[in-house]
Amino acid sequence: MAQKIVIDPVTRIEGHLRIEARIEDGRVAEAWASGTMFRGLEIILKGRDPREAWLMAQRI
Amino acid sequence: MERSMTLAEELAVRGISRREFLKFCTIMAGVLALPVDRAEKIARALESVRRPPVVWMHFQECTGCTESLLRANRPSVAELVLDILSLNYLETIMAPAGHAAEKSLHDTIKEGGYITIVEGSIPTADDGIYCCIAGRTALDILKEVAANTAAIITVGACAFYGGWPSTPPNPTGAKGVKDIISGVPIVNLSGCPPNADNITATVVHYLTFKELPALDDLGRPLFAHGRRIHDNCERRGHFDAGEFVEAWGDEGHRKGWCLYKMGCKGPVAFMNCPSIRWNEGTSWPVGAGHGCIACGAPNFWEMPAYEPVPIHVLTPPTTYPEVEPVKEMSPITAGVIGAAVGVAAGVAGAVAVSQIAKKEE
Numbered sequence: 001m002a003q004k005i006v007i008d009p010v011t012r013i014e015g016h017l018r019i020e021a022r023i024e025d026g027r028v029a030e031a032w033a034s035g036t037m038f039r040g041l042e043i044i045l046k047g048r049d050p051r052e053a054w055l056m057a058q059r060i
Numbered sequence: 061m062e063r064s065m066t067l068a069e070e071l072a073v074r075g076i077s078r079r080e081f082l083k084f085c086t087i088m089a090g091v092l093a094l095p096v097d098r099a100e101k102i103a104r105a106l107e108s109v110r111r112p113p114v115v116w117m118h119f120q121e122c123t124g125c126t127e128s129l130l131r132a133n134r135p136s137v138a139e140l141v142l143d144i145l146s147l148n149y150l151e152t153i154m155a156p157a158g159h160a161a162e163k164s165l166h167d168t169i170k171e172g173g174y175i176t177i178v179e180g181s182i183p184t185a186d187d188g189i190y191c192c193i194a195g196r197t198a199l200d201i202l203k204e205v206a207a208n209t210a211a212i213i214t215v216g217a218c219a220f221y222g223g224w225p226s227t228p229p230n231p232t233g234a235k236g237v238k239d240i241i242s243g244v245p246i247v248n249l250s251g252c253p254p255n256a257d258n259i260t261a262t263v264v265h266y267l268t269f270k271e272l273p274a275l276d277d278l279g280r281p282l283f284a285h286g287r288r289i290h291d292n293c294e295r296r297g298h299f300d301a302g303e304f305v306e307a308w309g310d311e312g313h314r315k316g317w318c319l320y321k322m323g324c325k326g327p328v329a330f331m332n333c334p335s336i337r338w339n340e341g342t343s344w345p346v347g348a349g350h351g352c353i354a355c356g357a358p359n360f361w362e363m364p365a366y367e368p369v370p371i372h373v374l375t376p377p378t379t380y381p382e383v384e385p386v387k388e389m390s391p392i393t394a395g396v397i398g399a400a401v402g403v404a405a406g407v408a409g410a411v412a413v414s415q416i417a418k419k420e421e
Binding site for chain 1: 361
């Protein structure tokens with residue numbers, strides 16, 4: 001019998017992660033991982049002084 | 061039961077000596093800019109305190125603030141903080157995950173009276189979908205946590221005003237806690253990241269005096285944000301003498317001259333970094349040869365990091381050398397300056413006379 005489990009939040013990591021898994025006969029048949037947080041650094045960095053990129057990118 | 065133990069008992073169990081504990085209290089008195097004899101009061105208060113419950117919320121963050129606290133390498137400070145507090149929810153280090161982790165949070169919220177620490181900004185665009193934990197948005201979670209908390213401590217620039225995620229064009233509508241929550245005491249420990257000693261000292265102040273430390277108009281503790289970096293900088297003498305680094309690695313840079321021309325924001329930054337320093341008090345950014353980026357100031361990412369900041373109000377040219385010394389002065393320029401000085405003296409004189417007149421009235 002198929003069963004679906006969700007682990008959200010995944011702890012002891014940096015950032016936000018969600019795991020969903022479909023279990024069949026006690027084994028993981030399919031699994032999905034999602035990062036559940038977005039800030040858009042790539043969008044923010046566009047057009048900025050390149051000398052500053054490291055300052056911001058190191059804070060991801 | 062573990063939660064009914066006082067800190068004094070906790071310390072005894074964990075083998076932290078009384079000498080070490082008093083040393084910690086004295087450091088905290090120092091960071092809080094209190095007289096040294098207050099260390100005794102801090103010690104007495106902390107010894108009898110029951111560990112208050114704390115939830116540490118992570119939203120749009122890089123965990124740098126958590127790292128700043130957890131990697132504090134002043135002997136046993138981090139351990140002491142973890143002993144003083146009952147950290148019921150902190151995703152980075154807690155053992156439970158998923159439903160079990162959320163249960164810890166919900167149980168704490170139900171009991172109430174906890175301290176909330178917030179790290180990271182809160183996205184508000186598109187109904188807050190850019191940060192979700194356990195299927196709920198950061199916006200919803202923050203409102204629920206704030207409703208029953210005793211106080212909120214925001215750590216870092218993001219939870220303070222939105223930090224770099226809120227930098228134009230702010231794709232996710234990121235905001236700080238103070239822009240969303242009202243009616244709850246909020247203290248903003250700004251900085252990117254804040255200094256571990258300042259985080260600890262704020263908690264210690266709350267436990268000792270049963271109130272948050274005195275704040276400035278931005279809700280930042282005065283003990284950490286009351287003084288200008290420029291006024292306490294070890295390179296200040298070079299600024300006053302007109303000795304500036306002109307290029308990375310030049311002679312002035314090797315000699316430790318002033319970094320103002322390289323974009324140092326010390327003149328507009330209010331932080332205690334020059335006094336308490338980082339990495340066990342060994343150094344700080346300016347000490348290491350890079351300008352301050354004013355990471356404790358609101359919207360600091362909008363100040364170009366490598367361009368000099370305007371500081372004319374701080375440097376009366378009659379007292380300090382010019383940043384760009386005038387090598388040769390034409391008679392016309394000298395005349396113009398002379399006239400300007402004359403006018404200024406005239407105005408000052410008139411003001412002084414009117415003040416004397418007022419006094420006499």
